[in-house]
Amino acid sequence: MGKIKLLLVEDDAAFSFIIKGxxxxxxxxxxxxASDGKEGLEKYAAFIPDIIVADIEMPIMSGIELVSVIRRKDTQIPILFASARTSPKDLIEGYNLG
Structure with missing residues (x-):
């Protein structure tokens, strides 16, 4: 089996570098x-990942918006949110996106 293709969408460059490494x-x-949701959508189409890990709070397009767009096209790809947000509202919103 080949390597797992993971798309990391995170605006913190240092954190992204560490996770990638x-x-x-x-x-x-x-x-x-990808450093924001817009770039994440572009990389999603070009890279065709097996899994996505996305931050929620990002410039240009949030992780919530990114996942909403992807879920309209792809309901199967596993997506994880990496965020410090833990309120029940945030958790429910994430679960509702699938």
Whole structure:
């Protein structure tokens, strides 16, 4: 089996660099990084990832908006939110996006 293609959508460049490096060191992941939701959509179409990890609060397009657009096209791809937001409202909104 080939490497897992992971799209990381995160506006914190240092955090993205660390996550990408750690995952790629395992030898199991090919990681593509986008710094905002708009770029995330472009990378989603070009990179065709197996899984997406997205921050919620980002410039230009939020993670919620990004996932809403992707879910209209693709209901199967696993998507994880990486966020410090933990309010019940935020959790429900994330679950409702699938």
């Amino acid at each position: 750690c995952l790629e060191l395992t030898g199991n992941y090919d990681v593509s990084i």
